[in-house]
Amino acid sequence: MSAERLRSAGAAVVATADRGGRVAAVVIAFGWHFAVNVPGIAGGWTDYRVPWAAAAGWVLFVVVGVLATARLFYGFAVPVLPLLAVLLIVDVLVIAVTPDLKIFTSLNWAWGTIGWFALLLLYDRGIGTLVGVLVANAVFGLVGVIAASPDGHGAVDLSRFVMYIYGTGVLPIALHAAMSALRETASNAAVSEAARAALESERLGAAHAQQERQERLGIVSEAAGALLHDLATGRADPADLDVQRSCALAAARLRRLIAESDDVPDPLLHELRACVDVAERQGVPVDLIAVGELPELDVAIRRRLAEPLAATLATARDWARVTVVAQPDEVVVSLTTPATAGPAKEAHSWPMNGVVDYWYERDEELLWAQTRWRAA
Amino acid sequence: MGADTMAGGMTYGSGDARVAVAIVDDHPVVLEGVRSWLSADPRLEVVATGDDVDAVLTAGPADVILLDLRLHGRMVVDKVSELSASGQRVVVYSEHHEPSTILAVLDAGAVAFLAKHEGRDHCVDTVLAAAADRPYVPPSLAGAMVGDRRSTRPSLSDKEREALLLWFQSMSKASVAKRMQISEHTVKQYVDRARIKYARAGRPAATKSALLARAIEDGLIRPEEIGTYRSYASPDRPSD
Numbered sequence: 067m068s069a070e071r072l073r074s075a076g077a078a079v080v081a082t083a084d085r086g087g088r089v090a091a092v093v094i095a096f097g098w099h100f101a102v103n104v105p106g107i108a109g110g111w112t113d114y115r116v117p118w119a120a121a122a123g124w125v126l127f128v129v130v131g132v133l134a135t136a137r138l139f140y141g142f143a144v145p146v147l148p149l150l151a152v153l154l155i156v157d158v159l160v161i162a163v164t165p166d167l168k169i170f171t172s173l174n175w176a177w178g179t180i181g182w183f184a185l186l187l188l189y190d191r192g193i194g195t196l197v198g199v200l201v202a203n204a205v206f207g208l209v210g211v212i213a214a215s216p217d218g219h220g221a222v223d224l225s226r227f228v229m230y231i232y233g234t235g236v237l238p239i240a241l242h243a244a245m246s247a248l249r250e251t252a253s254n255a256a257v258s259e260a261a262r263a264a265l266e267s268e269r270l271g272a273a274h275a276q277q278e279r280q281e282r283l284g285i286v287s288e289a290a291g292a293l294l295h296d297l298a299t300g301r302a303d304p305a306d307l308d309v310q311r312s313c314a315l316a317a318a319r320l321r322r323l324i325a326e327s328d329d330v331p332d333p334l335l336h337e338l339r340a341c342v343d344v345a346e347r348q349g350v351p352v353d354l355i356a357v358g359e360l361p362e363l364d365v366a367i368r369r370r371l372a373e374p375l376a377a378t379l380a381t382a383r384d385w386a387r388v389t390v391v392a393q394p395d396e397v398v399v400s401l402t403t404p405a406t407a408g409p410a411k412e413a414h415s416w417p418m419n420g421v422v423d424y425w426y427e428r429d430e431e432l433l434w435a436q437t438r439w440r441a442a
Numbered sequence: 443m444g445a446d447t448m449a450g451g452m453t454y455g456s457g458d459a460r461v462a463v464a465i466v467d468d469h470p471v472v473l474e475g476v477r478s479w480l481s482a483d484p485r486l487e488v489v490a491t492g493d494d495v496d497a498v499l500t501a502g503p504a505d506v507i508l509l510d511l512r513l514h515g516r517m518v519v520d521k522v523s524e525l526s527a528s529g530q531r532v533v534v535y536s537e538h539h540e541p542s543t544i545l546a547v548l549d550a551g552a553v554a555f556l557a558k559h560e561g562r563d564h565c566v567d568t569v570l571a572a573a574a575d576r577p578y579v580p581p582s583l584a585g586a587m588v589g590d591r592r593s594t595r596p597s598l599s600d601k602e603r604e605a606l607l608l609w610f611q612s613m614s615k616a617s618v619a620k621r622m623q624i625s626e627h628t629v630k631q632y633v634d635r636a637r638i639k640y641a642r643a644g645r646p647a648a649t650k651s652a653l654l655a656r657a658i659e660d661g662l663i664r665p666e667e668i669g670t671y672r673s674y675a676s677p678d679r680p681s682d
Contacts, residue, residue: 355582356588357541357610388609392587400611432617 106172526551551647
């Protein structure tokens, strides 16, 4: 899994956690507005100074609430600050039309409800604006309480006012703060998960590279280990032509394996050049001709293309011709050399895993080997 | 190195007339070497040599001009176009055998391209074929055609492409014939047909028309095949 995909998966975790908070905010605001405010308005309908103003205010809250919900869930662009202003105006209006003695009752519904609707609008914004709205709400309420308070009730009303403000203001602020904290935590968790996964894939990459090195080491040991051992113990005679041939073969394999891990633009040509190099050092002139542009090939495919020819090239005498013809969907590598090299078998051909075909023929004059890769 | 000797059977003209060859090269050693190669063949006569195309041609008409592509440090592809347009058969030979160079030279109307390392037999056969307006495709040219990815390239049949590829790899038509399980004659026909398709593509030149005319005369292609790209669906065996 790529780091990019992990990051987006992390973002999805955050979004899921956050969605719960948004649903809670909407349920609380509308639940309160319908279950508490509707009976309040209906019950005090005759007491309101202007009953229709209270009802119109209730409808405006619903409109603002719906717009805020659309923004919260579907990203609708709505003007947040003007809508906050609408809420505050309704707030003042309801205070104004509530009879003096009913200021602390459910007739004055906007006062206790504005916090939840402001939270809907300010859910994903800084807490400062929400606090600002609640402070304004408190100030309007305070003015209303002072204006409505009959003489001698000032101290009692003030203490009720503080309780009321505390009760209506703290909960929306608490929910806002809790959801911010949750978002932060989920986001951190996603980031650290992505980092952990990146580390894990790096570890896997390193393990893979290590395995490849082990594999190459295995091939090298197979190619040269036994031969070196025989030479060291005197069991193989360096003057023996067969031993010399085996040495050339092992040298070619080693050179090609070393070239395989180099980071070069045309790795196949680079690996073939390494084999050509070994042959040329033994005094065999080699023509290496490449036409066309090589597509990007996997190391396993390159190995299948080069290895059989490299083995034969190592035993070449007189001259050799190596050609590479490349197309986007086909690469053909060929070796021709006088028929003194290579196994003396007649023509034979077999597919290598169906990806690279190998074909070998030796007649009286010419040895001709060819590997051919075709894109699946 | 099994050079192709089949073109050796194509003598120029019907009588004893020898092919007049002019050689243009700015390296005296190469000039002498190539002259000795060609003079040794009784069918050829070297009529002029030098390091300047115009000076060499004023010395007398030549059936074929063997032209080094790089003269005094300059690639003379434009000179190839000019000569080919006027009907002069040009065989370009060069140590610059990158496929793009070879294809540019063919486009310019050269009758054949020969890499300098391709040796005496190829050189003699190329000149003889050129004099008879017949295609001759040495391995380097086959490589350039088989690796051609330009959008303007002519469409070759699978057999033609395979024959070019194997000829480029092995430089032995006998080996290609064995590999493809067809006769050497058919191998040569596939290769030559591919070459003729190049004469049809690109800018017209008098030399290209001559190659096409001779190919029709020899039955290598049919007249109706000229001027349009051949469909992949049509039979791809050359006419015998």
